[in-house]
Amino acid sequence: MIAVVFSVACFGALGGLLRFATGVWVSAHYPRHFYLATLAVNIVGCLIIGYLYGAFLGKPDAPAYLKAGLIVGFVGGLTTFSSFSLDTLRLLDNGQAVLAIGYAAASVLGGLLATWAGLYLTKI
Numbered sequence: 001m002i003a004v005v006f007s008v009a010c011f012g013a014l015g016g017l018l019r020f021a022t023g024v025w026v027s028a029h030y031p032r033h034f035y036l037a038t039l040a041v042n043i044v045g046c047l048i049i050g051y052l053y054g055a056f057l058g059k060p061d062a063p064a065y066l067k068a069g070l071i072v073g074f075v076g077g078l079t080t081f082s083s084f085s086l087d088t089l090r091l092l093d094n095g096q097a098v099l100a101i102g103y104a105a106a107s108v109l110g111g112l113l114a115t116w117a118g119l120y121l122t123k124i
Contacts (some may be wrong), residue, residue: 025037095102
């Protein structure tokens with residue numbers, strides 16, 4: 001069990017650092033479009049989780065620490081639906097309702113599509 005906990009913590013740190021780096025990069029290059037970092041990591045994270053889930057379905061003997069470390073730790077640290085909610089509210093507070101609705105729709109639909117694509121990639 002300690003290996004699983006350690007794996008989740010280490011991979012979670014990596015996912016969180018990648019999310020942070022993405023936010024810094026987007027803010028430096030597109031400061032008016034702060035929400036793009038969250039959108040990008042959510043869609044990429046959904047693609048990764050779909051792929052990992054599909055890959056691990058075919059490998060039931062894969063170590064628990066690896067499954068949990070990658071899915072719960074890395075992808076959990078990378079994806080940011082709590083930040084997504086805050087970004088959407090910030091857009092609404094700034095009077096950008098149309099952009100907020102588009103952003104929310106793109107995040108949810110894009111995430112579902114990317115998760116499906118990741119799962120599909122394991123079958124080809």
